[in-house]
Amino acid sequence: MIDILMNPAMLDILVVAILAAVTCSIVGVHLTLRNRAMLGDAIAHGVVPGLILGFVFTGSREVAPMFIGAVIAALFLSLIADWLKERAEMDGGAALGVVFTTLFSAGIILIELYTREIDLDASCVLHGLIEFTHFQRMDFFGWSLPRSIVTISIALLLNLGALLLFWKEWKVCAFDPSLARSTGLPVRLLERGLLVLVAITAVSCFEAVGSILVVAMIAVPPTIAGILCDRFGSMIMVSALTGVISAVAGTLSAVYVVDSNVPGMIALTSGVLLAVAVLLAPQRGVLPVAFRLYMWRLRVAREDLLAESHQLSESDEKLITPNLFSTTGIAWVQLVLIGFIRDGKPRGKGKRIARTLLRKRSLWQRFASERLGLPSDHLEEPAHRIEHHLDESLMVMLEEEELTSKSKPETGR
């Protein structure tokens, strides 16, 4: 680890990757909340004509004109897509798709026509030049710093500043645009401002880290954060953190483990993190949800078994051992192990549980037939289902209900 931090070239790559990931994942949260995550991909493709025109007009390979051209192209793209969506009543995704693919094609044709002799090809934009970060330096108030670190830092500071300044406003716009409009916020202006921010962020990261990384970092960390968090603030924190983790892990694995492309490995790492989050997120992950569901089913099976054996034991019969490879079987094994059932008959606390359950069942049946007026042949099944969900307070309520209806039998008629 130490030798990684001592190697200046490696350190620069790591810093650029982390900065880019954090910048993109913060902007990405806003886009994700507005269900516009594909905008990152659209901008990645749509800026190509802007880059080329910036180059063609000034004839230089300076950064500034190409940067401005790209930002203008990105803004043009998102505004036209919005306009098509509103005015031509198109589906938002289709509008975006039409615009960015057209712009991209126009960009490719421009490349072929004007910049044949220059090595400005699409793969350069896509790969990015993150591996050469250390060698493209610039003077920054006397310090010699890698150029991409400076540009991305500026984008990050801009992002953070705008985020803190318009925290509340953007939050309202994301979650409840009509509320925002009714409280007099300039919603349209705020959304446009956000688009400007996205454009600046994306373009400043393209040159340094390539568009794949931007597309992945705008989409994936906020998605992970969306699975894990319920609050705007924590979502931004988690998103940035996920971005940092995937940047570090991706860079290190690309350099030291598999010898591969850095942005690609970062995107892949974030994909692994997404898979982990989808599977294991405590609240909404697939496995925890399935586990909770299965636990619930086991509880229901246990209670059913106890009730059944209780009924059987009253007529001096024994519960037949169920098939052990089913949910009921596992529930039976549990009951036997903790001693609630012995010799097919409920014992001790098991008996109490069975009695409570049967009491709940009969209470519900009576309630359903008297209050809800269900026909008698429809009582068994719903009662059997609902008995597991009646908690103490509901049971007390039903009992009181029954007492009052018993004490005053005439008034009910």
Add this chain to the structure above:
Amino acid sequence: MQPNTLVVLLGTTTLGLCCGLVGSLLLLRKRALLADALAHSTLPGIVLGFLIAGSQSYWALGLGALLTTLLAAVLVSRLPILTRIRQDSATASILGIFFGAGIALLSIAQRSGPGAFSAGLDHFLLGQAAGMLQSEAITLTLSATVVSFLMILLHKELLVSCFDSSFGKGIGMSMGRVDLLVMLILAITIVISLPAVGVVLTAALIVIPPATARFWTDRFNRLLTISGLLGAVAGAAGTLLSSLRVDLPTGPVIVICAATLFSVSLIVAPHKGLLGKRLRWIQRKQRREMQRILIFLHENLLSGNDFVARERILAGSLNASSSALRLCTLSGYTEMAGTHIRLTTEGIRRAERSISARNRWIQWLDSEAEIDRNLIDLDEEDIEKLLDRKSMEIPPLDKGANL
């Protein structure tokens, strides 16, 4: 024309047809951008196919691409169901992850794979339609025929799955299977068009023609037909145009042709086009204006003024536009007598008609629709107070309602 251009022409035309057909299914499901995500997710499959087969054979790369594309399609459609992920986020995430994985694999293959992986990223991203082989063109044509045939055969199921899948389930269609079939058709279409037009432009060919066709029709079968035709036209026109100059890449020119068709439709399509909407709005406005003039003249007629000065109509409380007045005269409702204007017999009939229609409407609003009397009798000032100027300027969306 070179003989190879003919081959390319055949290939791109059928390709456009195929993409247009498949794309309309995606458009109707509001999943147009899925095409882009799936096109990107072919990259890891292509590289894996190369790494496993050890050669750049068409079938190995194609099969690999097909498998990862299907995996991506399944993930995009399942992730929003499995946990709290929005549709758009799922699409964008899968795109980023798969493409990133593809780039990572590609650089592994280039650095340490079996032999050099000569097909650069450019080739994969942009395709090389001009270098299309005869065998590729034949494959394209065959696949396009199969896809079109399948879609004609299953058009009823596809229609139901696009608009009301719960109804489909209700009448016993297997919607899951239909969805899978759509994904499969989409994946095959993307994979066969990659060598010709590349990743992004495949997405373009799948997205743009249906979006264009949507301006011209509201019916499913017509949408499919128009979209397929537009795709084919764009493919053919793009190929011919790009063969005019050596340095024009075919794929992007095809997309620009499709985009041109889109812009033209956006403007001139009769029902949904911008021009049509604007014209209808102007027409309605003009008709309202004429109605106001006629009613005003009729009121004057009833109070004994046959002739009304032109200035009183254009200025004063009525403040009508002179073009509406000219239109009244042209359609024979009014006639000029020097600086004065009076209603013709036809004009009187028309004015009476509109007055009685307005009265009936107010009556209906009052009785049947049970709207507050105070809201019906609003005059302009009240209305302007209620609605600001801007919201009054919104053009009407429905087509020309009568008086």
